[in-house]
Amino acid sequence: MSNSSKTNDSKVSKKDKFSDTYKDTAGAGSVLSTVSGPSTNQPPKTLGSDDPVKQRLLDKTLGGQELAEKISSNLNKPHEYGEASRTPLTGAIVEPTSPAAGSSTSSEIIASPKTGEGILFPGSNPTVDSLDRVRVDSSNQPLTTNQGVRIADNQHSLKIGLRGPTALEDFILREKITHFDHERIPERVVHARGSAAHGYFESYRALTEFTTAAPFSAEGKRTPVFTRFSTVAGERGSADTVRDVRGFAVKFYTDQGNWDLVGNNIPVFFIQDAMKFPDLVHSVKPEPHHAMPQASSAHDTFWDFVSLMPESTHMLLWQMSDRAIPRSYRTMQGFGVHTFRLVNAEGQSVFCKFHWTPLAGTHSLVWDEAAKIIGADPDFHRRDLWEAIEAGAFPEYELGLQIFTEDTANTFPFDVLDPTKLVPEELVPITPVGKMVLNRNTDNFFAETEQVAFCTAHVVPGIDFSNDPLLQGRIHSYVDTQISRLGGANFHEIPINSPVAQVHNNQRDGMHRQAINRGRVNYEPNSLAGGCPFQAGMSGYKSYPEPIAEDKVRGNPELFSDHYSQARLFWQSQSPAEQIHIINAFRFELTRVQTPAIRARVLSLLVNVNELLAGSVADGLGIELPPAMPLASNLPIPTYPPSPALSLLTRPGTTGIATRRVALLISNGIDQKCVSTLYEDLLKDGAVPRLVGTRLGKVTTADGAALDIEITLEAGPSVLYDGVIIVQGDGSLQHNADALDFVRQQYRHCKPIYSIGGGILLAVAGVPSTFADGTPDPAVIVDQEKIQDASLTQFKNALAGHRSFEREKDPCPV
Numbered sequence: 001m002s003n004s005s006k007t008n009d010s011k012v013s014k015k016d017k018f019s020d021t022y023k024d025t026a027g028a029g030s031v032l033s034t035v036s037g038p039s040t041n042q043p044p045k046t047l048g049s050d051d052p053v054k055q056r057l058l059d060k061t062l063g064g065q066e067l068a069e070k071i072s073s074n075l076n077k078p079h080e081y082g083e084a085s086r087t088p089l090t091g092a093i094v095e096p097t098s099p100a101a102g103s104s105t106s107s108e109i110i111a112s113p114k115t116g117e118g119i120l121f122p123g124s125n126p127t128v129d130s131l132d133r134v135r136v137d138s139s140n141q142p143l144t145t146n147q148g149v150r151i152a153d154n155q156h157s158l159k160i161g162l163r164g165p166t167a168l169e170d171f172i173l174r175e176k177i178t179h180f181d182h183e184r185i186p187e188r189v190v191h192a193r194g195s196a197a198h199g200y201f202e203s204y205r206a207l208t209e210f211t212t213a214a215p216f217s218a219e220g221k222r223t224p225v226f227t228r229f230s231t232v233a234g235e236r237g238s239a240d241t242v243r244d245v246r247g248f249a250v251k252f253y254t255d256q257g258n259w260d261l262v263g264n265n266i267p268v269f270f271i272q273d274a275m276k277f278p279d280l281v282h283s284v285k286p287e288p289h290h291a292m293p294q295a296s297s298a299h300d301t302f303w304d305f306v307s308l309m310p311e312s313t314h315m316l317l318w319q320m321s322d323r324a325i326p327r328s329y330r331t332m333q334g335f336g337v338h339t340f341r342l343v344n345a346e347g348q349s350v351f352c353k354f355h356w357t358p359l360a361g362t363h364s365l366v367w368d369e370a371a372k373i374i375g376a377d378p379d380f381h382r383r384d385l386w387e388a389i390e391a392g393a394f395p396e397y398e399l400g401l402q403i404f405t406e407d408t409a410n411t412f413p414f415d416v417l418d419p420t421k422l423v424p425e426e427l428v429p430i431t432p433v434g435k436m437v438l439n440r441n442t443d444n445f446f447a448e449t450e451q452v453a454f455c456t457a458h459v460v461p462g463i464d465f466s467n468d469p470l471l472q473g474r475i476h477s478y479v480d481t482q483i484s485r486l487g488g489a490n491f492h493e494i495p496i497n498s499p500v501a502q503v504h505n506n507q508r509d510g511m512h513r514q515a516i517n518r519g520r521v522n523y524e525p526n527s528l529a530g531g532c533p534f535q536a537g538m539s540g541y542k543s544y545p546e547p548i549a550e551d552k553v554r555g556n557p558e559l560f561s562d563h564y565s566q567a568r569l570f571w572q573s574q575s576p577a578e579q580i581h582i583i584n585a586f587r588f589e590l591t592r593v594q595t596p597a598i599r600a601r602v603l604s605l606l607v608n609v610n611e612l613l614a615g616s617v618a619d620g621l622g623i624e625l626p627p628a629m630p631l632a633s634n635l636p637i638p639t640y641p642p643s644p645a646l647s648l649l650t651r652p653g654t655t656g657i658a659t660r661r662v663a664l665l666i667s668n669g670i671d672q673k674c675v676s677t678l679y680e681d682l683l684k685d686g687a688v689p690r691l692v693g694t695r696l697g698k699v700t701t702a703d704g705a706a707l708d709i710e711i712t713l714e715a716g717p718s719v720l721y722d723g724v725i726i727v728q729g730d731g732s733l734q735h736n737a738d739a740l741d742f743v744r745q746q747y748r749h750c751k752p753i754y755s756i757g758g759g760i761l762l763a764v765a766g767v768p769s770t771f772a773d774g775t776p777d778p779a780v781i782v783d784q785e786k787i788q789d790a791s792l793t794q795f796k797n798a799l800a801g802h803r804s805f806e807r808e809k810d811p812c813p814v
């Protein structure tokens, strides 16, 4: 190759002869290698040919060197110490002159259907963003394996002869069975049973005077949300209408990252310190020796534990109230429970309590009904939420804040860090700040509802924690449990969990990693990636610098020792009907308890709340009232005036009869016009009428027409409706036990009943149309012949009012 051998030139003269070319390529071999290189910064101009990959490799190398040169030291270091560290600097960065500088490989420009065109969107992480990127639609597609290979026969295994054994090589069968074998993941350790929907939160106004949190940055701003409602104790397949606290967890996908408000439908909790959470949950879950009962607190271990933990008394009152048997996820309040902090752009902080109020009102079931629904439709709440959204009747909840300063908090007769206490609305009113609308059901329950991972640690700038010791423990618990529930450290990349805000950091690897991070840099500070991704400084999340000068101790503040005054506040704020329900719930639960000493211990707690309550429960248990449980301290006991807002009945809602389910009980001989008029009228108001009869098929109307029954008394029993209209036909229903049971239960569960064509079915069923004192029951309406407008209006008013509790008697005569 070389012609130098033909001359007598020295080595120098040989070099001179090729000097131009050499200058252009000197060091190219090092660029083409991955180890070492020349000591000079004189880069080669070419790697020997104009191959585009080689050119890109050169650009990449030169670009990287240029970035490293420009960052000669870590300029932020002096600001990391002392007072200066309170205001962290934004990371120093350098813009690359070529996009190749930050690449992993010069071959990224080689396009394929899999790698893509190599087109770069600088600074972009597309594993976040909308769910569209992962929605799968199989229309007009053949079946394939998980490797994309088309499956010719999805009916048979590969066998050695038609009657022979299956071949081990049948990778199609093995893939299918293997995937099936691993379909289940661990259920949530608590809140395993739940249902969820997508929607949005819209801010009524900017709250920038209090917080920088993204959802509240401007009037009318919409933030996407995913909201999951749940029960706590039951397993994933347990029934919806059990007596239990309901979870109310909202994930806000804000433009500053995800914020999860992981609350319950009850504003207080059983315990004051995270240390006790495993004990609480162990006690309420099925007893470990025989795994009973399912999804119920009515057993010895629960009442044993809580009666030794008097701080749970306030929560127990709520749990025994109708709050724990909601009519629907759409008709229950939600609470953040803990005191949180809001922080504004100036770094000033106020305390805050979060409240969700359903526009459909707060409505509950009655216990006998809830228990029967467990058999009639264990999916009652899941179905209700799904059906409402499918019908376009989008559930709405107003978000309200109780905002108060630390100084104000210090004037309260309780400690705002104690999660067994609420802040009465009379002390701090609730300010409505926005509205959540749930307007889209999931595509896939598992991918979305089951895999969603809420976490109290998910906060955005402007939201911070208080020192509530229960909240502090929760901050740890959620991610920890989700690592095992969702199989590793990368569950934040599961599409339902990924934020819409960009994610850029140096976390790498782990099970099921989705993001393919470009570049060689996975640490900070760096110069080789121009300092990126860089620390955000004051535009990033800053914890509120709360001053603390305290001893390191285990213990509670003294004010935590008042266990009864807010339980009493709750009791005194309930309507008479609600108080009776609480008494009955205690009776039911404690009757199922088998250990008399535990029953007595619970009663001794209740004596501290209210003598009538304790006495009535004791009466139902057939035992003498024990002495009050000794108080935990001698601190003065605060008194509170009743708080009407704590009664469910003070929030009827604004949506009228929309989504209420009405049974039209019909048989042969009914007046067709009457039925169709009612049906259309209810539909017009947004209610859901169903024609209910003894069997599917047609009934013949008085004028010989035919109407289709939609559901039978058996498949759609009374407990599944909010009201009934009986249209008198040939009289056959009054000889039918199912129909008689139907109207009796409607009556017993305090639901509105409207009978047209006389009240014979009611009379045979023994359903009275007056209260015991002879005054008419406004929710039992009888028209002798045709529909009277006034009667229909009266029925609809009663339906909108939900229940007629004045009717209740103990024992119920019907």
Ligand code: HEM
Pocket (backbone or CB within 6 Å): 187, 188, 189, 190, 191, 194, 228, 229, 230, 246, 247, 248, 249, 262, 263, 264, 269, 273, 274, 275, 277, 335, 336, 337, 338, 452, 453, 454, 470, 471, 473, 474, 477, 478, 481, 482, 485
């Ligand atoms: C120290 C006390 C608590 C601990 C350690 C704790 C722990 C947990 C755990 C491990 C889960 C399952 C999470 C998952 O697998 O994704 C969970 C779920 C949940 N917790 Fe807590 N919890 C505590 C207190 C509370 C309180 C006070 C509330 C209400 C304010 C609450 C509301 C919820 C909700 C709503 C869920 C279900 C989230 C979902 O829908 O997926 N928890 N909790």
